[in-house]
Amino acid sequence: MNFLLEPLTYQFMQRGLLASVIVGVLCAVMGTYVVLRGLAFLGDAMAHAILPGVAIAYLFGGNLLVGAGAAAIIVALSIGLFSRQGAVKEDTAIGILFAAALSLGVALISSMQTYAVDLSHILFGNVLGVSPSDLWMIAGLSFAILLTVGLLFKPFLVISFDPVLAATLRLPAELLRNLMLVLLALTVVVSLQTVGVSLAAAMLVTPAATAYLLTRRLWPMMLVSALIGALSSIIGLYLSYYFNIVSGSAIVLTATLFFLLAFLWKRTKSI
Amino acid sequence: MTHTPHRLEIENASIGYGEKIVMRGLSFQVPHGARVAVVGPNGAGKSTLFKALVGILPLHSGRILIHGELLGAHKDCVAYIPQREDVDWRFPVTVSDVVMMGRFGQMGWFSRPSKMDKQLVQKSMEQMGIADLADHSIGQLSGGQQQRAFLARAIAQEPHILLMDEPFTGVDMTTQEATLNLLDHLRNQHVTAIVSTHDLNLAASRFDLVLLLNHKLIAFGAPQEVFVKENLAQAFGNSLLVMENGMMLVDECCPPAEQFTNRD
Numbered sequence: 001m002n003f004l005l006e007p008l009t010y011q012f013m014q015r016g017l018l019a020s021v022i023v024g025v026l027c028a029v030m031g032t033y034v035v036l037r038g039l040a041f042l043g044d045a046m047a048h049a050i051l052p053g054v055a056i057a058y059l060f061g062g063n064l065l066v067g068a069g070a071a072a073i074i075v076a077l078s079i080g081l082f083s084r085q086g087a088v089k090e091d092t093a094i095g096i097l098f099a100a101a102l103s104l105g106v107a108l109i110s111s112m113q114t115y116a117v118d119l120s121h122i123l124f125g126n127v128l129g130v131s132p133s134d135l136w137m138i139a140g141l142s143f144a145i146l147l148t149v150g151l152l153f154k155p156f157l158v159i160s161f162d163p164v165l166a167a168t169l170r171l172p173a174e175l176l177r178n179l180m181l182v183l184l185a186l187t188v189v190v191s192l193q194t195v196g197v198s199l200a201a202a203m204l205v206t207p208a209a210t211a212y213l214l215t216r217r218l219w220p221m222m223l224v225s226a227l228i229g230a231l232s233s234i235i236g237l238y239l240s241y242y243f244n245i246v247s248g249s250a251i252v253l254t255a256t257l258f259f260l261l262a263f264l265w266k267r268t269k270s271i
Numbered sequence: 272m273t274h275t276p277h278r279l280e281i282e283n284a285s286i287g288y289g290e291k292i293v294m295r296g297l298s299f300q301v302p303h304g305a306r307v308a309v310v311g312p313n314g315a316g317k318s319t320l321f322k323a324l325v326g327i328l329p330l331h332s333g334r335i336l337i338h339g340e341l342l343g344a345h346k347d348c349v350a351y352i353p354q355r356e357d358v359d360w361r362f363p364v365t366v367s368d369v370v371m372m373g374r375f376g377q378m379g380w381f382s383r384p385s386k387m388d389k390q391l392v393q394k395s396m397e398q399m400g401i402a403d404l405a406d407h408s409i410g411q412l413s414g415g416q417q418q419r420a421f422l423a424r425a426i427a428q429e430p431h432i433l434l435m436d437e438p439f440t441g442v443d444m445t446t447q448e449a450t451l452n453l454l455d456h457l458r459n460q461h462v463t464a465i466v467s468t469h470d471l472n473l474a475a476s477r478f479d480l481v482l483l484l485n486h487k488l489i490a491f492g493a494p495q496e497v498f499v500k501e502n503l504a505q506a507f508g509n510s511l512l513v514m515e516n517g518m519m520l521v522d523e524c525c526p527p528a529e530q531f532t533n534r535d
Contacts, residue, residue, distance in 0.1 A: 154381075160359075161364060162372070163327075164327065164353045169375060169376045
């Protein structure tokens with residue numbers, strides 16, 4: 001028992017744990033759409049694309065989340081601009097912007113004095129550095145995103161499963177698709193602090209893919225995914241505390257372990 | 272069914288993708304409750320017409336009226352059975368989930384299914400003979416069962432117009448029979464059915480009206496008026512074969528080069 005309680009005697013650990021559980025659940029729920037709609041590449045790109053925004057905010061001492069949010073919106077709009085009217089295919093536009101934004105981000109960060117430490121915080125997260133105000137921001141944004149997903153459960157289900165039905169039911173499909181991308185961008189921004197940009201994409205995909213193997217309906221898939229996201233965050237954080245490894249890596253590796261277990265279970269069941 | 276006049280009208284519609292127009296100057300009227308077969312060679316614009324009727328493809332010109340009002344004025348009066356390629360069969364939904372989606376338009380986007388919605392879903396599944404599969408994943412079903420699940424969804428939707436794109440292609444006999452039975456049932460409920468098919472004999476024997484297309488309207492009317500040699504030659508060119516006993520065959524495996532260039 002002491003083993004579990006000891007880390008929690010530190011306030012920064014309490015905040016870190018809360019933040020990573022919230023982010024774990026949020027990423028896992030949004031991740032179901034990422035997995036089902038084949039948006040993994042976009043999620044990955046978006047996570048890296050916010051790097052320059054974060055770097056600029058960092059350089060000028062601004063709020064990292066605001067910088068990340070601005071960058072995410074600029075990149076999302078640019079993808080639309082470059083791929084509009086088929087100038088280039090959408091995944092090509094994503095690939096170009098993804099690489100450019102990542103390079104710009106690294107270039108900006110490499111100009112800083114404390115290059116190595118800062119870069120690793122941005123890339124892999126610094127969950128133990130979550131301030132009380134960060135925690136409020138994370139909790140508030142996550143609540144808003146999850147509430148939206150809950151309210152729009154049926155419209156999102158229909159546009160994802162059967163776009164033609166969406167059309168016959170006169171759903172504003174274009175608007176809903178864009179809203180989903182905005183929610184995805186916000187999710188990446190919120191995950192920044194705990195798992196970092198390069199691992200946010202993994203948290204979007206891995207728990208949801210695990211849940212996909214274990215469930216047959218969307219609602220249970222979301223719940224199982226959220227549970228795996230939360231458990232991975234808790235277990236990962238304890239591993240990080242006791243073995244002194246980067247928290248973001250520990251969380252993602254735990255989630256990957258869950259995926260492997262589910263994969264093996266599914267394989268043995270189908271034989 | 273309180274709307275009058277009960278009909279579907281297409282007025283001088285041109286439909287296409289971007290700048291490319293696939294269907295030009297199409298005009299026809301379907302009386303309420305009629306059963307229409309849409310026939311024509313591959314790439315003649317059958318699916319394009321369906322996409323315009325459900326409102327996915329905007330019209331270049333002309334208009335579509337349902338019950339005398341512009342398409343989209345009524346929310347849930349058009350149901351559509353999608354082609355197999357258009358559905359993500361690995362999506363985590365059960366058969367009853369799929370059928371329940373047919374009720375979404377009427378139950379409202381933020382409310383839970385009522386008792387009546389659930390009963391209607393159950394009845395629709397029973398009618399299509401898939402009630403025992405209600406809790407199966409849609410991906411586990413055979414092709415025919417999957418189509419029947421979508422037919423059940425269309426029933427649950429209680430549409431005025433039902434659109435089916437190639438429901439007789441590549442399905443087992445049970446499903447083909449279930450589909451035809453459903454068409455009979457819908458006729459009793461005065462639902463207009465518009466069905467595209469490659470099977471000219473089925474179109475001639477089981478439908479009230481035939482719409483013959485090849486990038487434009489070639490003929491529209493009762494099967495015996497539409498299926499005359501001149502019309503068929505105009506639509507299918509030399510890929511049509513009329514047997515001595517009156518049986519018609521369309522050779523679609525190797526469309527002539529000229530048709531090939533017209534394909535979308």
